[in-house]
Amino acid sequence: MSRPAAANRIEVVAADRPVREVNEELRAAVADGREVVVRDTRSRHNLGVGLPAAARVRFEGSVGYYCGGLNDGARIEIERNAGWGVGEAMAEGEIVVGGYAGMAAGASMRGGVLHIRGDAGPRCGVAMKGGDIIVEGRIGYLSGFMAHAGRLIALGGAGEACADSLWGGEVWLAGPAESLGVDARIEEPEAEEVAAVEALLAGRGLGDSTRDWRKVVSEQRLWHFESRDAKAWLMI
Amino acid sequence: MCGIAGRILRAPGPVGRDLVELMDAQVHRGADSTGFALYGPPREQGFIVRAVGMDRAALGRDLDDFLGILRDHGSDFLEDPTFDSADTPHVSVRMVVGEFRDLARWSRDADGISERLEVQSVGRSLEVVKDVGTSSEVADKHGVRDFVGTHGLGHARLATESSVSPTASHPFWARPFPDVAIVHNGQITNYYLWRNRLERRGYRFMTENDSELIAVWISDRMRHGMAKSAALGQSVREIDGVFTYLIADERSIGFAKDRWAIKPLVAMGEAPEIAVATEEQAVRRIYREEGAVTNYDGPAETRTWLASRAEAAPAVEAAA
Missing domain, CATH: 3.60.20.10 (Aminohydrolase, N-terminal nucleophile (Ntn) domain)
Structure with a gap:
């Protein structure tokens, strides 16, 4: 099912084949030092999970759930949309999504860069513990929920309950948030912090020194939760 | 899930x-x-009733009782009921029935034998x-x-x-x-x-x-x-x-x-x-x-x- 393309590139077809078989072929090609293009992806789940550092993989079309999950340093490109949990628990590496990323993009990620060219669905960056998520569009409802560390950067602003129950880490917004979640507050960023974020964006061709940044951080009241304060958290 | x-x-x-x-x-x-x-395609007259009989062996008796309740409410079978021929104890039945005087009242009465024959849908x-x-x-x-x-x-x-x-x-x-x-x-x-x-x-x-x-x-x-x-x-x-x-x-x-x-x-x-x-x-x-x-x-x-x-x-x- 695979055939040589350019000199060092190999094509793998997903179609309706068992995903395990597709992924094994993908890993074998990577072990062989090949770049891989996966064709006819049909929005299927679990493509390219657990890829090693040397991998260079491009998915043509849209993928389903958990694409690039557990990434350990691979560079992964998804031409169109990704389903739930793209890049979930990524340790390092880079994942670029050309279109929309579904719910919980970059959930629990620890390092690396997840770059989404379109919008992201609800709970983008949920429980993230490191790394950077860059969303050129807007992040959905409850994005950054319970994140511990890392930066979630959204150029198009955020939906409701942004950074709800944020534990640590930062949500950077260059557009408006529909509302902030509980225990989140907006802080004026330091000049060098802005410079660092802009440098990261410039490195990806997204430099723009005119942005009006808002940095959302934890208010840290939930760090010392007491049941008698429970009412303060009942926002529904 | x-x-x-x-x-x-x-x-x-x-x-x-x-x-x-x-x-x-x-x-x-x-x-x-x-x-x-x-x-x-919607029927102009009557309804399609889909039901499940719990005991294939007793389907004849249960359909008789079901028909009795239909007639009590001004309806009747318009066609002979059809059913699957699997070897499971339960059996799916398709019926085409006439208009009811009051569909809600019939439905309540029909549900009276639901432990034997349960209606799963009614529609044109x-x-x-x-x-x-x-x-x-x-x-x-x-x-x-x-x-x-x-x-x-x-x-x-x-x-x-x-x-x-x-x-x-x-x-x-x-x-x-x-x-x-x-x-x-x-x-x-x-x-x-x-x-x-x-x-x-x-x-x-x-x-x-x-x-x-x-x-x-x-x-x-x-x-x-x-x-x-x-x-x-x-x-x-x-x-x-x-x-x-x-x-x-x-x-x-x-x-x-x-x-x-x-x-x-x-x-x-x-x-x-x-x-x-x-x-x-x-x-x-x-x-x-x-x-x-x-x-x-x-x-x-x-x-x-x-x-x-x-x-x-x-x-x-x-x-x-």
């Missing part, structure tokens, strides 16, 4: 085949039971086919792929909170309203609160399945004269839990999803032709090529699509 799907065709066509494909692509979301709400157009097993097993047994119609719903069930049986499967008919059915993916967490309330209002629950609550709740709203699109919006505020459900009638398919935006719904196609499902890879079984996909991912979203039998009007956005 369950999987749901809806399909609207531009004109009457192989809607059964499409729904079987949509559910086959989601078989990993639940294979305990599979069900379909299929909308065929709607036929609910549901059984234990996977999409392809249920499709093979009941000839679902051959069903010609305009639109319909599908459901694959992973039973989490109540038993596996043909009657506890989806779709659920919003008795006694002809042609109204729902399928649901999720959990209803204020189930007992609403069940107790609705039982005090005289509604009867046939199962312990929390999804049935949505059908009964919708019936109650309809009885109070509420439009289905408005009921969708109200359900998001009053029904608690994580859910996306689809509701269909002879003219439309609508959906509502919870305030936490937990359960997904994906759509492809151009109105009036559309396929919706829990997972994008399912609608890609219908629309294989890359194309515009709409993710209904936000909190408390609702929407209604008109089926093609209704006038060719644009999709109607319901108030959330």
